[in-house]
Amino acid sequence: MLALSTSFVSIMVFVYVSAAQSVAPIYGQCGGLTWxxxxxxxxxxxCVxxxxxxSNCFPLSTAYTPANAAAQAAGKLYFGSATDASEFTSSDYYYxxxxxxxxxxxxxxxMNWNATEPEQGVFTFAGGDAVVGYAQSNSQLVRGYNCVxxxxxxxxxxxxxxxxAELTEIVQTHCGTLVGHYEGQVQVVSDLFVHSWDVIxxxxxxxxxxxxDVFYNTLGTSFVSIALEAASAADPNAKLYxxxxxxxxxxxxxTAMMELIQTLKASGVPIHGVGLQCHFVLGQVPDDLQTIMEQFVALGVEVAITELDIRMTLPATNELLIQQKADYQSVISACNAVPDCVGVTVWDYTDKYSWIPSxxxxxxxxxxxDSSYVQKPAYDGIIAGFQS
Structure with a gap:
């Protein structure tokens, strides 16, 4: 009788534990092939x-909203990502x-210098052409990156x-050829082509x-205006950042960046925007991000968040992911509050191709x-930021 009771209790415990383990947590995996x-x-x-x-467990109150649609509904031009041809031309369908x-x-x-002009005067655009062609086929804007x-x-x-004189000509030739190669190739909305360039x-x-570096040590600060003027001559429609x-x-x-913008504006050098990269550490999004963007805009330029990512010490935990959600929401909300913050680019959209671990x-x-293309809580933070 005692043995029977022990077995019965063991069975009940097994059933209880199994039942407890059969529930996936919020944001946990709940299905899929091989799951x-x-x-x-x-x-x-x-389960979505x-x-x-x-398939993953999402809060019942959460309805899927494409991030780009949320950005445009908030009056922004785009929500985008860094990428390269090796990523979207692979056999990885989901990327x-x-x-x-x-x-x-x-x-x-x-589009970096070593990729586009590996030998002086010898230009190659295969990698950049692949990205621009992909964007064109999917009605996406392009931010050129970069000249100098x-x-x-x-x-x-x-x-x-x-x-x-030699380096001046080198910079003029490189920036003019690079920007000019893509001038007018990607028409997405009215007169928007390759929408903007990170010239410097x-x-x-x-x-x-x-x-x-070779530019400052040879040309002083004039390399900035040399590059901007060459880019403007090559594509008068592009926004230069x-x-x-x-x-x-x-x-x-x-402060140094603001003083540079003021100097360029006063000198009549074409400058249209400042890119704030926003490579942040978890829990360290600056409280004055919106104020800084407003100060740049007050100088007569637009701003964009150009390389956003928010890294954490591994391994990730639910607590860290929830903090990351709050951090992403803070960044997007700051941009959303500044009318001349035109858009947000993440660096990359998936952990699979992130530069951070290396x-x-x-x-x-x-x-x-994440690296399996599952939206993390951070995605909900992005949507909430655009809807704030």
Missing amino acids: NGPTTCAVGST KENDYF SYYLKQLGQLTPENS WYNQLPNWLANGVFTV NEPFNDDGTWRS INDYNIEFAGPKA AFPGQGEACPW
């Missing part, structure tokens, strides 16, 4: 199919499936010794001084979709 886990969602959530391999739903693309590496950057330079340029990328150190990180909060770097070992989960 052997729970298919019932926790109270207050429902993401793709053939993943392209979700990428097509976005409103704007930035070539992450394929201290990084990813070919050896002939990075290690070269040039006179002022990351010109400042964090203390507000100029970076020491200067792009940098750590200018999203008050400090010497933001650049910051032990960090990751920085993007709104």
Whole structure:
């Protein structure tokens, strides 16, 4: 009798534990091909199919809203992502499936100097053409990236010794040829083509001084106006930006950028926008982000969030993901509150192609979709930010 009772209790415990384990938590997986886990969602959530391999539990109050549609409903031009041809031309169907739903693309590496002019005067546009062609076929805007950057330079340029006249001609030729190659190719909305260019990328150190590179060391600050004027001549319709990180909060770097914009405006040099990259650490979104954007706009330029991601120390937990949701919502809300913040680009939309793990070992989960293309709580934060 005792043995029978013990067995009965064991069976009851097994049934109880099995029942408890058969419920997937909110945002947890609840279905998909090869899935052997729970298919019932926790109270207050429902199982939503993401793709053939993943269904996830979403709160009942959450209705799927495409991020680009939410951005445009808020009066923005786009919600987009960085990408490169190696990503959307692979056999990975789901990457392209979700990428097509976005409103704007930035070539992450394929328009950099080492990719487009690896030898002096020898230009190649295959990678950039692939991104632009993809955008054209899906009615997406393009942000060109970039003309002049201290990084990813070919050896002939990075290690070269040039006179002022020689380097001036090199910058003019490169920027004019690169921007001119894409002038008028992507007509999406009325007179919008390749919508904007990050002509100058990351010109400042964090203390507000100029970076020491071949451009500044040879041309001084004039390399900025040389590049902007060449880009403007090549495509008068494009919006021309200067792009940098750590200018999203008050400090010497933001001040240096504001002073540069004022100088360019006073000199009649074409400058239309400032890109705030917004590579943030979890829980460290600056409180004055909206104020900083408003200060740039007051100088007579528009602004855009150009490379947004919010990284965390791995492994991710539910608590960290909820904090990330709040952080994404804060960033998007700040842009939403500034009429001349024209759009938001994430760097990349999925953790599968994020640059964070290689650049910051032990960090990751920085993007709104995980590496299996499942929307994280951060996605809900993005939608809430646009609807705020």
